[in-house]
Amino acid sequence: MAEQERPDVATAVQPTLVDVAVAAGVSRQTVSNVLHAPGRVRAETRERVEHFIAKLGYQPNRVAQDLRANASRMIGYRIRPLAPGALASIHDRFLHALAEAGRAADHHLLLFTADDGRAEAEAAARLRRSGGAAGFVLYDVTADDARPDALLGLGVPFVAFGRTAQGTDRYAWVDVDNPAGTAAAVDHLVHRGHRRIGYVGWPAGDTVGDRRAQGWQAAIERHGLTAECRSLDVRGEDSVTAGTQMAYALLARPEPPTAVVTATDTLAVGVLRAAQQWGLEVGRDIAVVGFDDTPTAAALDLSSVRQPIELVGRHVMSTLLDATSAVARPRPSASTAPSTERLLAPRLIIRSSSASPAPAHR
Amino acid sequence: MAEQERPDVATAVQPTLVDVAVAAGVSRQTVSNVLHAPGRVRAETRERVEHFIAKLGYQPNRVAQDLRANASRMIGYRIRPLAPGALASIHDRFLHALAEAGRAADHHLLLFTADDGRAEAEAAARLRRSGGAAGFVLYDVTADDARPDALLGLGVPFVAFGRTAQGTDRYAWVDVDNPAGTAAAVDHLVHRGHRRIGYVGWPAGDTVGDRRAQGWQAAIERHGLTAECRSLDVRGEDSVTAGTQMAYALLARPEPPTAVVTATDTLAVGVLRAAQQWGLEVGRDIAVVGFDDTPTAAALDLSSVRQPIELVGRHVMSTLLDATSAVARPRPSASTAPSTERLLAPRLIIRSSSASPAPAHR
DNA sequence: TTGTATGCGTTATCAA
DNA sequence: TTGATAACGCATACAA
Numbered sequence A, B: 001m002a003e004q005e006r007p008d009v010a011t012a013v014q015p016t017l018v019d020v021a022v023a024a025g026v027s028r029q030t031v032s033n034v035l036h037a038p039g040r041v042r043a044e045t046r047e048r049v050e051h052f053i054a055k056l057g058y059q060p061n062r063v064a065q066d067l068r069a070n071a072s073r074m075i076g077y078r079i080r081p082l083a084p085g086a087l088a089s090i091h092d093r094f095l096h097a098l099a100e101a102g103r104a105a106d107h108h109l110l111l112f113t114a115d116d117g118r119a120e121a122e123a124a125a126r127l128r129r130s131g132g133a134a135g136f137v138l139y140d141v142t143a144d145d146a147r148p149d150a151l152l153g154l155g156v157p158f159v160a161f162g163r164t165a166q167g168t169d170r171y172a173w174v175d176v177d178n179p180a181g182t183a184a185a186v187d188h189l190v191h192r193g194h195r196r197i198g199y200v201g202w203p204a205g206d207t208v209g210d211r212r213a214q215g216w217q218a219a220i221e222r223h224g225l226t227a228e229c230r231s232l233d234v235r236g237e238d239s240v241t242a243g244t245q246m247a248y249a250l251l252a253r254p255e256p257p258t259a260v261v262t263a264t265d266t267l268a269v270g271v272l273r274a275a276q277q278w279g280l281e282v283g284r285d286i287a288v289v290g291f292d293d294t295p296t297a298a299a300l301d302l303s304s305v306r307q308p309i310e311l312v313g314r315h316v317m318s319t320l321l322d323a324t325s326a327v328a329r330p331r332p333s334a335s336t337a338p339s340t341e342r343l344l345a346p347r348l349i350i351r352s353s354s355a356s357p358a359p360a361h362r
Numbered sequence C: 001t002t003g004t005a006t007g008c009g010t011t012a013t014c015a016a
Numbered sequence D: 001t002t003g004a005t006a007a008c009g010c011a012t013a014c015a016a
Helices: A017-024 A028-036 A043-056 A062-069 A091-104 A117-129 A147-154 A178-191 A207-222 A240-251 A265-277 A295-299 A309-328 B017-024 B028-036 B043-056 B062-069 B091-104 B117-129 B147-154 B178-191 B207-222 B226-232 B240-251 B265-277 B295-299 B309-328
Strands: A074-078 A108-112 A135-141 A158-162 A172-176 A197-201 A233-235 A259-262 A287-291 A303-306 A347-349 B074-078 B108-112 B135-141 B158-162 B172-176 B197-201 B233-235 B259-262 B287-291 B303-306 B347-349
Touching: A017 A028, A017 A043, A028 A043, A062 B062, A074 A091, A074 A117, A091 A108, A091 A135, A091 A309, A091 B091, A091 B108, A108 A117, A108 B091, A117 A135, A117 A147, A135 A147, A135 A309, A147 A158, A158 A309, A172 A178, A172 A309, A178 A197, A178 A207, A178 A259, A178 A287, A178 A303, A178 A347, A197 A207, A197 A240, A197 A265, A207 A233, A233 A240, A240 A259, A240 A265, A259 A265, A265 A287, A265 A295, B017 B028, B017 B043, B028 B043, B074 B091, B074 B117, B091 B108, B091 B135, B091 B309, B108 B117, B117 B135, B117 B147, B135 B147, B135 B309, B147 B158, B158 B309, B172 B178, B172 B309, B178 B197, B178 B207, B178 B259, B178 B287, B178 B303, B178 B347, B197 B207, B197 B226, B197 B240, B197 B265, B207 B226, B207 B233, B226 B233, B233 B240, B240 B259, B240 B265, B259 B265, B265 B287, B265 B295
Parallel strands: A074 A108, A074 A135, A135 A158, A158 A172, A197 A233, A197 A259, A259 A287, A287 A303, B074 B108, B074 B135, B135 B158, B158 B172, B197 B233, B197 B259, B259 B287, B287 B303
Antiparallel strands: A108 B108, A303 A347, B303 B347
16 A cells, blocks of 8 residues: 555545544544544554544644634734834744744734724724634733723733733733833943943833833932933934934033933934944944844844843733633633733843943043 | 613623524524625615624624635735844735735735744645645745745645746746846936946845846946946845945955945945945945845935835735635636736835935046 | 534525 | 525534
8 A cells, every 4th residue: 555645635625524534434523532532542443543644634624623612723913014214123023923932822823904003903803703813912002002991892802012001900911121121231331331321212201212211210320320321311203313313412412421322223223323423433432232132233233132022922922822711711710820920021132332341531 | 772782792702693683583594695695685674684783793703604615714924033134124014015915805814933944835734734724925935945846746825925946837926026126226326327336245046136136237238337347246145244344345446336236235234334434425425225125224324126015915915815716616717817917126215325426436 | 432413603505 | 585404624412
């Protein structure tokens, strides 16, 4: 008998449980048992069935399984067009991390588009009601984000990456400890001998931006550098151009910073450009630390605070799977505790833009 | 009666056809008919049914529909971790374009991960056999890519973005006219008065890289600049560092180029860095044109050749939907012709890095 | 240890 | 114009 005889793929209709059953000369139930309760089946029978499962290349039909279980194994995710002006985001990494995290639990990401947060919530509710997705992941949840409340109101399961300013006890979220990131940047720079450490960030009002600014400020105070750095805090929009302009403003001060911490790599690139045009060599005359560790940072040898996105993805996914499977089949209450680790620490990646000791006091 | 009475979302079990039928006092078949063959239902009945559909917020269950139709409305897509070294790719844009394109046909993207092309093909076959996805999109198909043949052999429907060196008549693909892109860059530079136009690209062997090089070369010859530019063609890996080194090599020539066309934005960034460190002002002393129009290009005011990714996404998706739905239910042969437009023209985005006239002959 | 019966929500067929 | 029946592929409860 020909080993590993492959069915005619051209006209291949997927074999079903029944096909396997007929081939093995058993009832379809026995085949099902072989798959789900192998202990109940006599070894001999099991082997015969398994043989034909392999031979026919049988794969259980997910659609039928999901219908039967009344539970989709899809996690909905809204993919947005790239924000103009911003450099590469870390969005790619997050998406890959999520997909990878879902893999173990045999869940897949389902991508959908929506014009805004409101439409996103509505689309999610529709998708959920139609059984297309079991739950949703919200990316980049900001201070005044309306999506959590909207989904809460619609009874749609979700987990957020990021969090709103209010009501964070009402839904599940995972976030990165942003203050810790900028604080680590300051610590590093202080350790290198810097004392005038500027901050280039977003205007107040944005949660993430505010938290990053807080981290800088707290670390500055902790190191007793408040006086030196008080006036070195500038804010503007998140673009290279704005970063350049803000850096110019700082460099024009009578006592300019010898190091700059920025809220994003995009702003950091702006600072780099300003420094170059100002005649400063980055890494020697001035130190720069960005945030996000985008590919751009690596390419430009820019030190940057890296978010543990892969970890975030895993936490988000496991939290979500806990939530959705709890609905489907309530679990014993004292089960694997959902990870309470919801605030994840970033890590500073040191590159040449900040590796050298501080320049002599000018 | 309370208008728009919303069901208790907390314990909301999705209403089914039967729920609507009971509420409206008809059989479930009539409800189905209202949705799929409204003409067959008496107006009065139809309105009553529609009323309850709205009232109960009924949404047809996609899983059940798909099982019944034996056809998933999912398109599989392998998401990879970001290639190290490369700057932001245009991958985000492509993914969004695909998702958006699928929207109209009520199809969604299903993301999965795989360690390499081989694993990708296997995962796709599994997904297909299990009814999880109807077809697949292959991203970045290169010269010696094994995926098309693998999927062909497995009988898995797919459409490629990019194409192999051989056998492109055996599968459906959509590609960008890469030579046209670099040629447009050369045309633009010649028009600005440049005569020594260098090329910084990938080593031979990569389809995309070769095609971009071809476009540069052909345009150079067409403009009668072969003698001036013959030696200004350098190749290396796709990284900022390599770009910088190659640019140095060019600038060190006795007759250095006044303009440089690169195969990618990543390389262009390297060229920009080299130019700056060489003391040249980009846009004045030297012109640079990148490829891909990544966010980085926009941020750095770098001219770049933009691929019509959104269009690619639409073509890929419509081709794929044609193919898969043809399997599900063979269509009248003389239907909407599948778009034969498979080679799409890129567009040069001119920014300050190449906007100025060529510097006086040095 | 194995098999029979039932239902998940939908739609196509056909009969009333 | 409407409704009863069957079937998509699977898994569970239960019977043999």
